[in-house]
Amino acid sequence: MFNHVKVDLPSKLKRVEIDGKRFYQVPGHEDVKLVSVTTVTSFQKAKSIQEWRRKVGEEKANSITRKAASRGTDMHTLVEDYLNNRNLSDVQPLSELLFKFARPYLDRINNIYALETPLYSLKLGVAGTVDCIAEYDGDLAVIDFKTSKEPKPEEWIEGYFVQAVAYACMLYELTGIIVKKLVIIMSCENGECVVYEKQQKSEYIRKLTQYIREWKSANE
Numbered sequence: 357m358f359n360h361v362k363v364d365l366p367s368k369l370k371r372v373e374i375d376g377k378r379f380y381q382v383p384g385h386e387d388v389k390l391v392s393v394t395t396v397t398s399f400q401k402a403k404s405i406q407e408w409r410r411k412v413g414e415e416k417a418n419s420i421t422r423k424a425a426s427r428g429t430d431m432h433t434l435v436e437d438y439l440n441n442r443n444l445s446d447v448q449p450l451s452e453l454l455f456k457f458a459r460p461y462l463d464r465i466n467n468i469y470a471l472e473t474p475l476y477s478l479k480l481g482v483a484g485t486v487d488c489i490a491e492y493d494g495d496l497a498v499i500d501f502k503t504s505k506e507p508k509p510e511e512w513i514e515g516y517f518v519q520a521v522a523y524a525c526m527l528y529e530l531t532g533i534i535v536k537k538l539v540i541i542m543s544c545e546n547g548e549c550v551v552y553e554k555q556q557k558s559e560y561i562r563k564l565t566q567y568i569r570e571w572k573s574a575n576e
Contacts, residue, residue: 358439360468363531369474369483377575380483382476390476390483393522396571397515427451427503431458431543432487435501436472438462439488450545454503458543461551465499467491469533475526480568486523495536497553498523502542507550514560516540516552518567521560 370381378392430451437444438455439462468490476483488499498520517538524535538560540552554560 357441358468359466360471363469363533365470365527365530366474366476369476380474380476382478382483385478388478390478390481391571393482393484393519396482396522396567397519399567399571399574427454431455431503432472432501435462435487439465439468439471439490451503454543454545457547457549458501458541461541461549464493465490467496469496470527475523475530477522477526477529479529480522480525480564481572482522482568483526484519484523486526489523489527489535492537492539492553496533497537497539498527498535499539499541502540504542504544506544506546507542507548510552513540513552514563517554517560518564520554521557522564524557525561525564 366383369383372379372381372389374389377395379389380392381389426448427450430447431454433445434447434451434455435458438459444455465488468488470486470489472485472487473489474483474485486498487501490497490499492499500516500520502516517540520538520540524538527533527535535557536555538554538557541549542552543549
């Protein structure tokens with residue numbers, strides 16, 4: 357059984373779409389619209405994605421994207437069920453397998469502060485829904501769950517760490533609680549499950565501010 361720690365965090369943020377981009381409204385600050393941190397990190401990799409789509413063709417790219425989205429959604433559902441001490445939902449067999457690969461690493465999680473919880477930062481102007489904030493091997497961490505066909509080189513997943521550190525900043529702004537590390541758990545179709553960990557957050561905080569600055573420059 358996973359232990360859950362009571363933390364005073366938002367239960368819900370209102371989502372709004374502006375020009376196809378996701379924003380959030382915070383209760384008590386309805387005049388302020390905070391851009392989704394996913395929108396900000398996606399902006400950084402948009403060019404490489406466009407190049408990949410041209411290379412493989414739109415039809416194949418759409419098929420791969422749909423499969424990845426479905427696989428990822430199922431995985432998040434199973435992980436949320438498991439960490440909430442509930443029976444697992446029925447999902448496609450591949451997703452069940454990916455969850456099985458990840459389960460030994462999920463068992464290193466405990467004392468869960470947030471699970472699929474909305475967070476925001478008025479200082480940074482961003483908001484989003486964090487996968488998980490909990491102790492991982494005894495240290496409080498922002499934990500993100502990913503699926504892939506095979507493990508990705510660490511240099512390809514900078515955006516994952518930037519997004520994770522954004523949630524760490526949001527948590528600190530809202531509660532004063534300090535996260536010690538960033539953890540990405542990636543379950544792969546080739547049978548591997550890889551855990552990427554970062555203890556040093558300062559590098560990714562700098563990158564986060566750079567990402568936000570560049571997004572605002574291009575969109576305001």
